């Protein structure tokens with residue numbers, strides 16, 4: 023459920039009227055935040071608490087109390103004097119005990135060695151409608167952003183990045199740039215605005231039992247493991263490869279053969295029963311040795327031949343090049359099974375004279391997976407869509423093409439289909455900004471469709487899993503955001519499935 027800050031405050035007020043205690047909510051929030059920290063930062067280090075005077079600071083203090091017991095070194099930067107704390111955070115300030123360091127400025131941490139994680143507990147929904155940050159809060163925000171930029175510390179914002187308008191998502195002049203935002207109970211609408219993305223970063227929701235339902239936008243959801251897991255088919259003991267599904271892949275061309283390999287790896291590690299990659303005869307000798315041995319590589323004189331095979335889904339486009347556009351369009355006119363249309367598959371349509379009308383005439387269900395550049399090519403000329411946000415564009419597009427499910431890629435991937443809630447992915451990191459990530463995703467989505475999911479569910483699950491895989495490659499593997507490759511994402515999909523089943527954040 024997505025809420026405005028005012029709706030969130032009303033939810034809290036009605037919980038208090040039912041007898042729920044603010045201190046219990048804060049304890050539950052803090053326990054959840056500590057779990058999130060342990061998931062994303064399995065190695066302990068220095069935890070720098072940046073505290074305002076309200077309950078947002080209280081959440082941070084509860085989490086810090088727990089993390090201190092688990093071995094984190096606590097450092098505190100106060101935006102106000104200690105005496106200014108409201109009652110609840112004041113109590114948790116006392117409970118934190120001694121044994122921590124107070125700094126007057128975060129500049130003091132510029133040369134701190136080891137892992138440093140900053141927690142922004144400056145201000146949450148209490149800042150709504152109060153204008154730009156002032157005084158001590160503004161000073162600390164500037165210090166956080168400077169430390170993040172120069173010292174490469176990780177910044178976690180609690181509930182909202184301080185300085186962000188939680189309703190519109192517009193960042194104020196002083197606004198925390200977080201790598202991770204841990205929002206409490208419900209997602210505040212502003213967190214999903216296009217303007218907010220570089221301040222929010224990875225979005226995590228810590229649920230609170232007593233604030234679970236209520237008013238808000240039910241036509242939009244964020245993708246969370248607890249909702250996604252039920253979409254993943256549970257395998258019977260006598261499951262076999264035929265039931266796991268047959269994925270056909272039309273991908274790769276001279277200069278871009280690796281795209282076919284990455285897509286096939288996405289399909290294999292996504293659980294497909296049988297994966298067949300179709301390759302032009304003249305490329306066969308080059309591509310076949312590059313493929314994982316589990317993949318069937320079929321030389322064809324023309325890609326339309328794939329229509330003769332028994333398949334459950336056809337993935338078309340990764341690294342296909344522009345010279346087979348006619349064949350792609352011919353396949354789309356005849357294909358009966360669901361299609362995942364990516365990259366040059368999308369370009370093949372964008373280049374046709376009919377463009378969007380062509381898409382409307384395709385009989386099969388099509389999961390379209392454009393990145394923003396491919397999307398722009400596809401809707402060129404559709405003037406009415408020029409000024410829309412990513413979410414609005416996805417919604418309008420899905421409304422116009424009922425046979426299409428849209429996965430619009432980006433740091434905040436959105437998924438839309440007619441009659442379904444607009445879904446915002448939460449996982450992934452800037453390490454994914456390198457070639458081939460989308461190729462893995464296309465094969466992964468294909469595998470999920472082959473296992474019986476519809477295109478919308480496959481897109482939701484595929485986006486979450488590929489982003490989570492990128493995260494796990496960094497937290498549990500030997501790579502950094504800089505060194506992460508699409509191959510790492512394919513290789514870590516098993517960890518991502520395990521993480522989904524563990525109901526990780």
Ligand SMILES: NC(=O)C1=CN([C@@H]2O[C@H](COP(=O)(O)OP(=O)(O)OC[C@H]3O[C@@H](n4cnc5c(N)ncnc54)[C@H](OP(=O)(O)O)[C@@H]3O)[C@@H](O)[C@H]2O)[C@@H](O)CC1
Pocket residue numbers: 034043044045047048051074075076077078079081108144145146147148149150152153154155156157159180181182206
């Ligand atoms: N209620 C609960 O039980 C639960 C609450 N929860 C948590 O509490 C958070 C809300 O806490 P909150 O209401 O205490 O407000 P919070 O955001 O900490 O700060 C408000 C303070 O900031 C100040 N201030 C405001 N604007 C300013 C400006 N522009 N520039 C400078 N200062 C400004 C203002 O000071 P004033 O100006 O009034 O003196 C005020 O004292 C919520 O986001 C969530 O994290 C969860 O644990 C769930 C249970």
Ligand SMILES: Nc1ncnc2c1ncn2[C@@H]1O[C@H](COP(=O)(O)OP(=O)(O)O)[C@@H](O)[C@H]1O
Pocket residue numbers: 365392393431432433434435449450451452453454455456457458459460461462463488489
């Ligand atoms: N900063 C980021 N945060 C999260 N996910 C990202 C980020 N950058 C890229 N991605 C994801 O990586 C993938 C890139 O896909 P795409 O651009 O099609 O790659 P390619 O065409 O090279 O295979 C998409 O799933 C996208 O959502």
Ligand SMILES: [K+]
Pocket residue numbers: 078142143144145146179180181182183184
């Ligand atoms: K905050």
